Amino acid sequence: MTRMLSTLAALILFAGSAAYAQDQNQAFRVEDVERAKTFWVDNATGGNPIDCLLTLNKALKLLYDDPDMQLSSTVDKSMARLKALGRAQDPIVFGFYDEEGRKTFGVTEPKTLRESVWDTMVARSEGVIGYAMYGFSPLDGNHSVVLTLDNTDPRDPKVYWSDQWSTKGGWKLYATKEALDGEIERLTSSWWRSKLASLKIKFRSDAKLYPLIPTNPAPQPERPEIATLRVPRWNLRTRPTTQGNRPVELAQQNRHETFKVLTKQGAWYQLERADGTQVWAHERGLLVRPDPNWSPVAVEAADEAPVEDNEGAADALRVVRQ
Structure with a gap:
């Protein structure tokens, strides 16, 4: 009886996992990502950037090629508008631990993420080749960001941070889990301390990650x-x-x-x-x-004869992105 119950539990768990896998983000087309990326870079490096929310809203209109899309006055409200349009999912909320390893609810300074933002993004794109996009609301919604997961080669995922800050250039690369999660932790802790010093207020420190849904998904290679x-x-x-x-x-x-x-x-x-x-x-x-570890980049590159200028790998990447 115990063995039968264990097997039944395993089958139920499998069914739930399969349903979750089918609900993963689809990939955005390269041309849609490039429209938004060009704006982010020009805005952040041009010397006179618009504020973070206006940057977010304009980039989203470019990403969806919808200049008349009605967004809102905060990152969370803009994400709610996107959800109503079928272009965003419910947020994934990330809490923090304080220096003593206790969950923070605003009273103590946030130090470390309870769960990894990087791991969450990568796990959600298992089996999907291409670009996954996320609205990101760190600092209790006091900043507006888009995080882009480049999963064109699942063996080597990368995340790009896009906002109006010149220090990030509109398209800041984070190539490792430690780099991305560490930056989120650093900014959150610094923001919490600055609010305490200037306003004498201890804010909550949750961050929200909104999976974005493409209206015209990129085609997927056979895997x-x-x-x-x-x-x-x-x-x-x-x-x-x-x-x-x-x-x-x-x-x-x-x-x-x-x-x-x-x-x-x-x-x-x-x-x-x-x-x-x-x-x-x-x-x-x-x-x-x-196969989550299969990469069309690797397949195409393997079909090319070795060349010193690495043209084979570049051609392979172009094939994936077409």
């Missing part, structure tokens, strides 16, 4: 699939049948093994193991999904 076991015990076989076909092994010790999906025949998957051997398994025991 190879991988499979893992979704139950504790499952048979691997030499042929796609149970009739007169004894199991190769009872895959009890291989729950975390990842198989490359070669083909499907009815309800059976032909799988390739890490050592190159091939087996068959029934779909009921498998979790099959796009």
